[in-house]
Amino acid sequence: MAIRLGDTAPDFTADTTEGPISFHQWKGDSWAVLFSHPKDFTPVCTTELGYTATLAEEFARRNVKVIGLSCDSVDDHVAWSQDIEDTQGIRPNFPMIGDADRTVADLYDMIHPNASDTMTVRSVFVIGPDNAVKLTITYPASTGRNFDEVLRVIDSLQLTATKKVATPVNWQQGDDVIIVPALSNEEAAELFPDGWDEQKPYLRVVAQP
Numbered sequence: 001m002a003i004r005l006g007d008t009a010p011d012f013t014a015d016t017t018e019g020p021i022s023f024h025q026w027k028g029d030s031w032a033v034l035f036s037h038p039k040d041f042t043p044v045c046t047t048e049l050g051y052t053a054t055l056a057e058e059f060a061r062r063n064v065k066v067i068g069l070s071c072d073s074v075d076d077h078v079a080w081s082q083d084i085e086d087t088q089g090i091r092p093n094f095p096m097i098g099d100a101d102r103t104v105a106d107l108y109d110m111i112h113p114n115a116s117d118t119m120t121v122r123s124v125f126v127i128g129p130d131n132a133v134k135l136t137i138t139y140p141a142s143t144g145r146n147f148d149e150v151l152r153v154i155d156s157l158q159l160t161a162t163k164k165v166a167t168p169v170n171w172q173q174g175d176d177v178i179i180v181p182a183l184s185n186e187e188a189a190e191l192f193p194d195g196w197d198e199q200k201p202y203l204r205v206v207a208q209p
């Protein structure tokens with residue numbers, strides 16, 4: 001069964017490169033990014049894992065814990081980490097789940113048999129402090145992800161979780177935002193006393209609160 005937005009992220013226990021974890025306990029009330037890569041010792045994955053490691057401060061600033069997964073052993077993850085350091089200049093600084101028996105991959109529907117019977121696709125789950133799934137992304141093995149985009153979406157998710165706004169196309173942190181349609185003009189006037197640019201009654205643009 002696919003995991004949908006708003007679902008509670010399934011809990012699990014697993015071995016990782018940083019020891020055994022119980023997922024919900026490990027995550028606590030932080031945000032989390034749980035992502036899968038197809039296979040250790042493969043080229044695109046090597047670049048993805050290295051780049052994600054360079055973003056550690058960005059994730060920490062947003063109170064996000066990162067955890068990786070593939071259907072390889074923890075021993076393979078550890079051996080591969082040296083290759084990642086050799087080629088990308090940094091080794092993974094987040095736990096990587098060894099899921100050789102596919103328990104977690106199956107739980108999160110990360111194996112898409114019409115793509116591959118054995119390897120996980122490139123899944124990303126962003127999970128909120130309430131353990132609800134806020135975002136899912138799926139890329140094929142041949143296409144590396146843009147982890148700057150993952151950060152951008154987290155900025156939007158964190159903003160829109162607490163303010164009555166939505167973020168427009170290609171929005172970046174600090175750009176103008178849109179007042180949610182559910183808010184009446186009277187309610188909006190209280191929240192945005194400096195006003196907004198009403199381009200259509202349903203398109204009210206305001207400075208990022």
Ligand code: BEZ
Binds near residue numbers: 042046119142
């Ligand atoms: C890669 O990471 O380059 C890759 C992994 C599995 C299949 C194809 C490519």
